[in-house]
Amino acid sequence: MIRTLPLALPLSLAALVLSLPATAQDAPSPNQVVAEANAEEWVKIAPEDLLVMTLAPDRDGEAREVVIQLMPEPFSQGWVANIRTLARAGWYDGISVNRVQDNYVVQWGDPNYDNPEAEGAAKPLPDGLRVMDESDYVDVVRAAEPGDDKIVLWHPRPDLRDIYAQIATFAKGWPIGIETTQDTKAVRRWPVHCYGMVGVGRGMSPDTGSGAELYTVIGHAPRHLDRNIALVGRIVSGMEYLSSLPRGTGDLGFYTSEEADERTPILSIRVASDLPAAEQPKFEYLSTAGGTFLRYAEARANRRDPFFIMPAGGADICNIPVPLRAAPAD
Amino acid sequence: MIRTLPLALPLSLAALVLSLPATAQDAPSPNQVVAEANAEEWVKIAPEDLLVMTLAPDRDGEAREVVIQLMPEPFSQGWVANIRTLARAGWYDGISVNRVQDNYVVQWGDPNYDNPEAEGAAKPLPDGLRVMDESDYVDVVRAAEPGDDKIVLWHPRPDLRDIYAQIATFAKGWPIGIETTQDTKAVRRWPVHCYGMVGVGRGMSPDTGSGAELYTVIGHAPRHLDRNIALVGRIVSGMEYLSSLPRGTGDLGFYTSEEADERTPILSIRVASDLPAAEQPKFEYLSTAGGTFLRYAEARANRRDPFFIMPAGGADICNIPVPLRAAPAD
Numbered sequence: 001m002i003r004t005l006p007l008a009l010p011l012s013l014a015a016l017v018l019s020l021p022a023t024a025q026d027a028p029s030p031n032q033v034v035a036e037a038n039a040e041e042w043v044k045i046a047p048e049d050l051l052v053m054t055l056a057p058d059r060d061g062e063a064r065e066v067v068i069q070l071m072p073e074p075f076s077q078g079w080v081a082n083i084r085t086l087a088r089a090g091w092y093d094g095i096s097v098n099r100v101q102d103n104y105v106v107q108w109g110d111p112n113y114d115n116p117e118a119e120g121a122a123k124p125l126p127d128g129l130r131v132m133d134e135s136d137y138v139d140v141v142r143a144a145e146p147g148d149d150k151i152v153l154w155h156p157r158p159d160l161r162d163i164y165a166q167i168a169t170f171a172k173g174w175p176i177g178i179e180t181t182q183d184t185k186a187v188r189r190w191p192v193h194c195y196g197m198v199g200v201g202r203g204m205s206p207d208t209g210s211g212a213e214l215y216t217v218i219g220h221a222p223r224h225l226d227r228n229i230a231l232v233g234r235i236v237s238g239m240e241y242l243s244s245l246p247r248g249t250g251d252l253g254f255y256t257s258e259e260a261d262e263r264t265p266i267l268s269i270r271v272a273s274d275l276p277a278a279e280q281p282k283f284e285y286l287s288t289a290g291g292t293f294l295r296y297a298e299a300r301a302n303r304r305d306p307f308f309i310m311p312a313g314g315a316d317i318c319n320i321p322v323p324l325r326a327a328p329a330d
Numbered sequence: 331m332i333r334t335l336p337l338a339l340p341l342s343l344a345a346l347v348l349s350l351p352a353t354a355q356d357a358p359s360p361n362q363v364v365a366e367a368n369a370e371e372w373v374k375i376a377p378e379d380l381l382v383m384t385l386a387p388d389r390d391g392e393a394r395e396v397v398i399q400l401m402p403e404p405f406s407q408g409w410v411a412n413i414r415t416l417a418r419a420g421w422y423d424g425i426s427v428n429r430v431q432d433n434y435v436v437q438w439g440d441p442n443y444d445n446p447e448a449e450g451a452a453k454p455l456p457d458g459l460r461v462m463d464e465s466d467y468v469d470v471v472r473a474a475e476p477g478d479d480k481i482v483l484w485h486p487r488p489d490l491r492d493i494y495a496q497i498a499t500f501a502k503g504w505p506i507g508i509e510t511t512q513d514t515k516a517v518r519r520w521p522v523h524c525y526g527m528v529g530v531g532r533g534m535s536p537d538t539g540s541g542a543e544l545y546t547v548i549g550h551a552p553r554h555l556d557r558n559i560a561l562v563g564r565i566v567s568g569m570e571y572l573s574s575l576p577r578g579t580g581d582l583g584f585y586t587s588e589e590a591d592e593r594t595p596i597l598s599i600r601v602a603s604d605l606p607a608a609e610q611p612k613f614e615y616l617s618t619a620g621g622t623f624l625r626y627a628e629a630r631a632n633r634r635d636p637f638f639i640m641p642a643g644g645a646d647i648c649n650i651p652v653p654l655r656a657a658p659a660d
Contacts, residue, residue: 102570162493163493224638239432244576314494316494
């Protein structure tokens with residue numbers, strides 16, 4: 001179809017319209033792109049890397065289960081090991097969600113640890129935890145290669161790919177920031193704070209986070225926390241049970257002692273591989289190294305499915321969530 | 331204090347450390363910067379620009395009031411006028427929150443309008459509404475000046491200020507995107523989709539949004555909606571009553587007909603200037619043209635208050651929320 005453009009249309013806009021595919025109205029949405037992925041592009045998550053967090057039932061008696069994926073190497077492995085140790089010691093059983101700060105984080109742990117509303121003594125931690133420091137959170141690779149995956153974050157201007165890092169991209173299914181230090185040619189890489197990412201709460205000193213206090217992001221990506229607090233994973237299922245909790249009215253969104261009954265009890269946190277096979281949740285993510293993910297990222301950056309009239313021309317890394325799904329039965 | 335840096339520290343990091351103020355550990359947080367603003371830097375919001383939305387009380391009988399600020403000229407004035415017309419006709423009284431999609435939007439309106447779960451006929455709209463089109467949402471200024479305010483979004487590299495627009499900045503207290511078209515020297519400006527912004531729901535065609543269906547952002551900024559759906563305001567108080575609602579399990583987060591009792595009733599929406607003086611909410615925002623806002627934006631981009639060990643070096647516009655507060659008594 002040949003269209004005659006109105007004469008008053010600015011040339012730059014005309015160029016944009018003309019560069020769209022002729023079938024723009026039938027362009028697939030990002031979800032439709034993902035639905036077309038081959039089975040081989042979905043990567044199964046090992047049960048050792050999944051945590052099952054069981055919250056107390058809600059007011060209507062409905063069960064609430066949250067599944068968390070722990071990060072693979074090379075990131076945050078000391079904390080990840082601590083979290084498995086804490087889960088296997090049963091340490092998390094009986095703790096609670098103590099902080100819900102709107103447009104920021106939900107935090108769970110011991111209500112008497114580092115809480116402005118603490119009323120008793122902190123729960124003793126089990127033996128065998130490693131003392132970690134924030135510097136262990138950033139991976140330093142002595143090579144010019146930026147990662148295991150291709151850099152896929154789509155933007156017509158590479159220098160506009162990210163505001164918080166030289167490059168933001170995806171590696172092994174995770175959103176990461178990258179910087180190259182000029183003098184050493186070392187590459188520094190770190191996971192970034194997108195919605196649903198899980199991190200390690202800590203005190204003022206960077207070596208005070210054990211993995212006993214955890215949080216997840218429930219608002220706009222607080223990227224200023226990148227390289228300041230260690231990320232250890234992400235929520236893969238049940239996010240809505242955390243993001244919809246009532247907000248705390250105390251300092252930093254902690255529930256005050258008057259609101260103590262708002263603290264959602266955590267009945268247990270288990271490593272999925274420790275559960276009977278039939279009870280193990282099975283999830284997978286779309287490989288971020290495949291062609292489908294590249295097309296998905298491009299579709300997120302330039303929505304051309306029917307609702308949209310103006311493609312954005314770019315997308316920030318946290319606006320390209322890595323697709324996750326329950327694994328189909330074998 | 332003179333520090334000896336370890337020899338292994340990369341030079342670029344050393345330079346960063348040395349460029350911090352000597353009193354880095356005492357640097358104020360963004361909130362502390364805002365607390366130091368002079369009274370003249372706070373701008374009162376006119377009662378004509380505030381809506382009071384009263385939700386039904388929660389399960390514990392607690393009242394839930396949400397206050398919305400409507401946008402000033404030049405943006406979206408046709409929809410803003412429609413919203414006042416709808417409020418004054420009592421049209422919103424008895425509608426409900428019909429859609430809560432995690433990490434995206436909460437939407438309220440007629441449960442039988444453009445809802446995959448509709449069960450009855452749509453509620454007739456009052457007379458006097460303007461038919462608006464998305465092209466009325468973008469302001470085109472025939473001048474080289476980008477706005478009324480100075481451009482204050484801090485970043486050491488101006489070309490890294492935004493991923494979705496040539497420039498993202500603030501004007502009259504609102505976050506906006508700016509693009510200059512090369513051929514006409516016209517400046518195109520539009521408000522952007524940050525957390526808590528309020529927009530006009532519409533169908534597939536860009537002229538189908540009247541202002542009867544409204545939504546607010548409850549997750550990571552969906553900037554791909556910029557210039558695709560008209561923004562008309564933002565939540566200034568009571569956001570937590572919307573963001574913590576249970577998520578809908580239907581298509582696009584709509585509550586299914588089986589979940590119809592999850593739809594939160596909206597008892598009324600009133601223009602604040604129509605209320606008795608004693609019942610009018612009073613709010614103000616920090617001028618985005620003043621020196622305090624510039625220092626606040628810089629502090630958001632480079633956190634140096636005690637918890638932080640690595641300033642980000644930049645911030646995206648939605649990570650610099652415009653400070654809002656209840657106005658002190660006269």
